[in-house]
Amino acid sequence: xxxxxPASTVRTGAVLEVEGLTMGFGGLIAVSEASFAVRPREILSxxxxxxxxxxxxxxxxxxxxxxxxxxxxxxxxxxxxxxxxLIVKRGIARTFQMIRLFPHLGVDENVxxxxxxxxxxxTLDSLLHTPRHRxxxxxxxxxxxxxxxxxxxxAHARLLARELAYGDQRRLEIxxxxxxxxxxxxxxxxxxxxxxxxxxxxxxxxxxxxxxxxTVLFIEHDMSVVMGISDRIxxxxxxxxxxxxxxxxxxxNPRVIEAYLGREDEE
Amino acid sequence: xxxxxxxxxxxxxxxxxxxxxxxGYTMVYGIIRLINFAHGDIYAVGAFLGLSVxxxxxxxxxxxxxxxxxxxxxxxxxxxxxxxxxxxxxxxRPLLRARLSILISAIGGSLTLEYGLFLVxxxxxxxxxxxxxxxxxxxxxxxxxxxxxxxxASSIVLxxxxxxxxxxxxxxxxxxxxxxxxxxxxxxxxxxxxxxxxTFFLGSVLAAFAGVLTGLYYSQISFLMGFxxxxxxxxxxxxxxxxxxxxxxLGGFLLGILESLAAGYFSSRWKDVVAFAxxxxxxxxxxxxxxxxxxxxRM
Amino acid sequence: xxxxxxxxxxxxxxxxxxxxxxxxxxxxxxxxVLVYVILGLGLNVVVGYAGLLDLGYAAFFxxxxxxxxxxxxxxxxxxxxxxxxxxxxxxxxxxxxxxxxLRLRSDYxxxxxLGFGEIVRIAATNLTFTGGPExxxxxxxxxxxxxxxxxxxxxxxxxMAFALLVLVGSYNLARSRLGRAWLAxxxxxxxxxxxxxxxxxxxxxxxxxxxxxxxAAGSFFAVKLTAINPSSFTFIxxxxxxxxxxxxxxxxxxxxxxxxxxxxxxxxxxxxxxxxRMFAFGIGxxxxxxxxxxxxxxxxxxxxxxxxxxxxxxxxxAGTGADTVASTE
Numbered sequence: 001x002x003x004x005x006p007a008s009t010v011r012t013g014a015v016l017e018v019e020g021l022t023m024g025f026g027g028l029i030a031v032s033e034a035s036f037a038v039r040p041r042e043i044l045s046x047x048x049x050x051x052x053x054x055x056x057x058x059x060x061x062x063x064x065x066x067x068x069x070x071x072x073x074x075x076x077x078x079x080x081x082x083x084x085x086l087i088v089k090r091g092i093a094r095t096f097q098m099i100r101l102f103p104h105l106g107v108d109e110n111v112x113x114x115x116x117x118x119x120x121x122x123t124l125d126s127l128l129h130t131p132r133h134r135x136x137x138x139x140x141x142x143x144x145x146x147x148x149x150x151x152x153x154x155a156h157a158r159l160l161a162r163e164l165a166y167g168d169q170r171r172l173e174i175x176x177x178x179x180x181x182x183x184x185x186x187x188x189x190x191x192x193x194x195x196x197x198x199x200x201x202x203x204x205x206x207x208x209x210x211x212x213x214x215t216v217l218f219i220e221h222d223m224s225v226v227m228g229i230s231d232r233i234x235x236x237x238x239x240x241x242x243x244x245x246x247x248x249x250x251x252x253n254p255r256v257i258e259a260y261l262g263r264e265d266e267e
Numbered sequence: 268x269x270x271x272x273x274x275x276x277x278x279x280x281x282x283x284x285x286x287x288x289x290x291g292y293t294m295v296y297g298i299i300r301l302i303n304f305a306h307g308d309i310y311a312v313g314a315f316l317g318l319s320v321x322x323x324x325x326x327x328x329x330x331x332x333x334x335x336x337x338x339x340x341x342x343x344x345x346x347x348x349x350x351x352x353x354x355x356x357x358x359x360r361p362l363l364r365a366r367l368s369i370l371i372s373a374i375g376g377s378l379t380l381e382y383g384l385f386l387v388x389x390x391x392x393x394x395x396x397x398x399x400x401x402x403x404x405x406x407x408x409x410x411x412x413x414x415x416x417x418x419x420a421s422s423i424v425l426x427x428x429x430x431x432x433x434x435x436x437x438x439x440x441x442x443x444x445x446x447x448x449x450x451x452x453x454x455x456x457x458x459x460x461x462x463x464x465x466t467f468f469l470g471s472v473l474a475a476f477a478g479v480l481t482g483l484y485y486s487q488i489s490f491l492m493g494f495x496x497x498x499x500x501x502x503x504x505x506x507x508x509x510x511x512x513x514x515x516x517l518g519g520f521l522l523g524i525l526e527s528l529a530a531g532y533f534s535s536r537w538k539d540v541v542a543f544a545x546x547x548x549x550x551x552x553x554x555x556x557x558x559x560x561x562x563x564x565r566m
Numbered sequence: 567x568x569x570x571x572x573x574x575x576x577x578x579x580x581x582x583x584x585x586x587x588x589x590x591x592x593x594x595x596x597x598x599v600l601v602y603v604i605l606g607l608g609l610n611v612v613v614g615y616a617g618l619l620d621l622g623y624a625a626f627f628x629x630x631x632x633x634x635x636x637x638x639x640x641x642x643x644x645x646x647x648x649x650x651x652x653x654x655x656x657x658x659x660x661x662x663x664x665x666x667x668l669r670l671r672s673d674y675x676x677x678x679x680l681g682f683g684e685i686v687r688i689a690a691t692n693l694t695f696t697g698g699p700e701x702x703x704x705x706x707x708x709x710x711x712x713x714x715x716x717x718x719x720x721x722x723x724x725x726m727a728f729a730l731l732v733l734v735g736s737y738n739l740a741r742s743r744l745g746r747a748w749l750a751x752x753x754x755x756x757x758x759x760x761x762x763x764x765x766x767x768x769x770x771x772x773x774x775x776x777x778x779x780x781x782a783a784g785s786f787f788a789v790k791l792t793a794i795n796p797s798s799f800t801f802i803x804x805x806x807x808x809x810x811x812x813x814x815x816x817x818x819x820x821x822x823x824x825x826x827x828x829x830x831x832x833x834x835x836x837x838x839x840x841x842x843r844m845f846a847f848g849i850g851x852x853x854x855x856x857x858x859x860x861x862x863x864x865x866x867x868x869x870x871x872x873x874x875x876x877x878x879x880x881x882x883x884a885g886t887g888a889d890t891v892a893s894t895e
Contacts, residue, residue, distance in 0.1 A: 062760070063759075064756070064759070083759075083764065084759040084760060085759055085762050085763055085764040086764075088759075088760065088761070088762035089762060093760070094760050095760075096756070096757070096760070100754050100756060100757040100760070101754075101757065102749065102750055102753035102754060102757060102758075103753065104753060105749060105750075105753060109746065109749070112746060113746050113747070113749075113750045113758070113761045113763070114761045114762070116743065116746070116747060116750075116761055116762045116763050117761075117762030117763075118762075119743050121742065121743040121744070122744075123744060123771055123775070125742070125743075126738065126739055126742030126743055126744035126745065127735045127738055127739055127742075127744075127775075128735075128738065129738045129741075129742065133742060133743070136743070137742075137743075140743075176761060177760070179761075180761065180762050
């Protein structure tokens, strides 16, 4: 699977390339001609006012929506319009704006389900608990605890997901995404609803994820988080990309300031 | 050609029954996304209540068939409507968010009504009064009874009234708002539970109307009469586009005609299979039905 | 600990003592319980594990029974050879009916399966090669070498063997990669997709496995009764099997066994009240959903359903205000 990063990636130097992405719902154009590239091992933020079409872009990349037009390339191969589960297998994992865990399942099981695409046991293996299934389950449990330790939830492994504190639920969702062994992790407003301490932890965690060699792409509203960890920032306004650059440039960009301040009332 | 025309006439009659019942399915589904499995049995209850009223009127020597039928229709429709509301209140309302549980509860409601009729009335067929005979119009070999004309015409009037109510009145607007977004409707001050109850009432009233006319048309009724016709009416609703009122009417008539043609040309033993085959094909090929706009797949 | 294991121990004891000490009638009742255990476990995979409501489950039961019956009567195949054929045919019909429909909303699936159940029953009634309304009779007893399985005891043991196999399979499934995928889909389909699961495939798998279990139950049913006809495979039969798992507790294996025992023995014990049986079934289903949606012996899956019902009821009890807050937060 990892061998699927041939010439074009090397040429453009991008992990993920979005070209001319347009998404319309009936008459409404949510995203118009969005184009950007994500470089290896960077932390790229997409920001913009509410309704700017950020989540729509994410849903297109991760296969939950099929773009009206446009092309999405991951590691040199087109993933446009692919099914969500196949995109996960290609190496892109995501979290959701409104946390989507399996609330009545265990914390450990939530992560274990993330390992689904990395295990192979079929129907007969599952029915008969073949040695292959047993070996795989043992590996899956180890791997699960590795990721739980990584996000700092190993002490809560036996709780139900719904019993976790809000910030911990966010981290569990990230752990589940990491368990799919992604090379690109997409986070949709991971800091929303978090208190300052939790936000600080999150910033730290995202840094460690990047250090583990995983590229991170995220949407965020909280500017302290965005400016604190982003290598680069892209600004979308009503589906159109209006700016791109490092945090300092973005903070000084007049169009960005106008887009934000001009419509601050909508927040 | 003779067969085709005669089957068309019969198909329109049966289609009217399907359409009337399909409206109940489609309205309830449109609003709370529930397949009300008990709806066919509500129709059966309507038929039985009508029979009771006829019996009572005969006891008091009310002989006029038109008057008797009017009273039977009104009483049966009113009582059945209330029964529909009761069913909603008891079996569905507490479970509105539990998808699987509410469906199972609906199956429970269906069995309760069926075997309630079985216990209260009779395990065998009951005979409806012969009030209207077979008289009617004849054109060549094709016969159309007055009763068939009455069924067809009165159903059309009722359906038109329903359509106007949903599209021209305030309560109708509340129903449509609810179908689109329950939370938004609630925020706008719509009394959600009452509107849902009203939907059940209207659906049950139409079903009861169909029930009494079925009794007159086929002249016999049984406690299980609602099961199969309920399934077919649901098929009709899906065929027309579930949640869509004109769709239910179109689907009902279409299914009635197709089925009658199948019975005329093949064998009546297989006509039920025709209905289910249509259902499966429609769901697979075009799940939103003929007139449905919404894509029903997934959420 | 003791009170947790006591019912299981009692069940095992009854299961062992019954064929030794029971009257032929009691042994036959026990055999019927086992048939419903197999059917319940199969439907449990579909409804309990994968959360798909199947209202035409009796159709697969019928396909299994007719396959074995016709192959044995018309072609003189041995019982054991008909088993894989029955499994294959039920799996195939599961795939044919499931592939196009499993993409639909779950309640649409319920109605399609209901239609499928009726089609199979009507076909069995109208076709000539299935024997029409009279069905197939004179089905031979199965043999092991020279030994003919004919006595109630022998059939009971055979049913027990089937039931144990299916029980172990179900137990394994619940604790497997497949079982986790089902749980994930039940809990949140979008989240399951984000975790790399393709829901349609796993729903189909549940549906096909459930069909095969029912097919096995049907094969056994045919040789046990030696005569079958369409009246055993009605919608009511499908509902009865559904009742087994709902009564016991969806997803719960001890619950299925308990449910099967209650469903078979209650009517036997209350023969005098046969008239009210289905009526009571109906009331019972509604009451169960309102009061104890998790069933008599709940599993984790049952607990999930109970919470959803409780949340639903609470939001109504709290009035529209709280309901609005809850759903628009």
